[in-house]
Amino acid sequence: MSLETRPKPVVDNWNRPFWEAAKEHRLLIQRCTETGKCFFPPAPVSPFTGRPKWEWISASGKGELWSFVVFHQNYFAGMKDEMPYPVAMVKLPEGPFLLTNLVDMKIEDAKIGMKLSVRFAGGPQGFVLPQFGPMEA
């Protein structure tokens, strides 16, 4: 698996819980406690109020394929073996979008609007990357 040679995430004080949870195969996002709306990437405050009033929640792990691209140009040495590779924009039912990869399916079968679910196959050393594949029937 070349997931091990993927670029490592930039870990900061706000997204550290997200990456720790991913190792345990949980998808964490922040929820604004005043509006109930979720947001991502992790931040010190809710973008809906500007206040540091939020909580971590476990997302359902479901998503809908909003759009996708296929990279033919390589920008990362550690991803050379994966060329060409897809990147998907997935809309979570909780609200936020994630940029992620499509796995366990052929890119030819990707259809905007299709239902997806999260996978935790692996990642660069010390990390697990949430990726998405077709929702099991």
Next chain:
Amino acid sequence: MTAPPDTALAAPVISTPWALRDKVAFVGIGTTQYGNFPETDSFGLGCDALNQALDDAGLRPSNIDGLIVNRIPSYERFAEMMGINPQYCLLTETPGRFSGVSMALATQAIATGAAKTVALVYGNNGRSVRMTYGGGDSQWSPWGMTSPGAIHAMMWRRHMHQFGTTHTDLGHVSVAFRSHACLNPVAVMHGRPITLEDHANARPICEPLKLLDYCLINDGAVAWIMTSAERAKDLRKPPVLLSGYARQDAFHYGSAPPDDFWYPSLSACRSVYDRAGLGRNDIQGLGIYDNFTPTVMFSLEGLGFCKQGESGEFVRGGTLQLGRGRWPTNTSGGHLSDSYMQGWGIIAECVRQLRHECGERQIPNAQAMQYICATNIAQSAILRRAA
């Protein structure tokens, strides 16, 4: 993430006449050759462009009391090199949306008396240093997501799904701008015409986008000199006035590609007509920020040249092509076929059109030109030839 419901992008306050309407003029324009020039750098290129702009205006460095530099690493060193000690000076951020922002800042500085005559200098040696505009660490790099091209590819795939547009629609943009480059003897792609088939069969870079949907990275520099409309009358060239400028930012996309093609913020920029006191019928040509072909489509839809989703149909039949359509756009060849000078070259071309200096690619009787930039800092400007 979606926009908070209380985020109003209609910005009614900017629909009123602009306090700076026709107050400031472009009086000097300089552009270097664009290509691969490892023997110089962004400083050397910037000095070359500024000297051309000074000669164009009939000014000397000592006449410059305001300086804005962009993509040149140090304003201090650049000012030291050119012997300029201004009373107003800054370096603006590197994305191309800052060409228009820099223009607005210079206009504000001149109108408020912070400076009388501002030199704006852009210098980029991206080609010789093999700038890739992708890679490096970011929020999404572990998933391999990187580059502005990929963001636009993501948006265009969604646009095709949502509105039924196609990759071929983008070809009409590429072909029109290439035909302009073939009329511009100094364009990088001069003498290399392309067809819709060439566009369709080009190497994929980040699908759905292919090579001919991408702009051209080169070394080069552009300089503009701006001063008050009053002082402009005494200078060498016919003054070109900044009649109107509108801007609306939208930063709520959660660091992902926007899910709305910047349509609300671009729509807010339609106030540029009220601000300039000019309507669409008063305008002969367009300068549209074309880092990738889809931004041209988003710009045309956002500013209301066609309905949202109908840009594909709109550009068919040569609408953007000089001599064929109503809206000749990016007559120099633009970023796609002249060079990616990040909006600086496109605005320079608008000024040259309004001075009637464009030779074979001249838009007949150009009196006003509109600039549009579709990014998270959405902008539009209208420039006109002084009566």
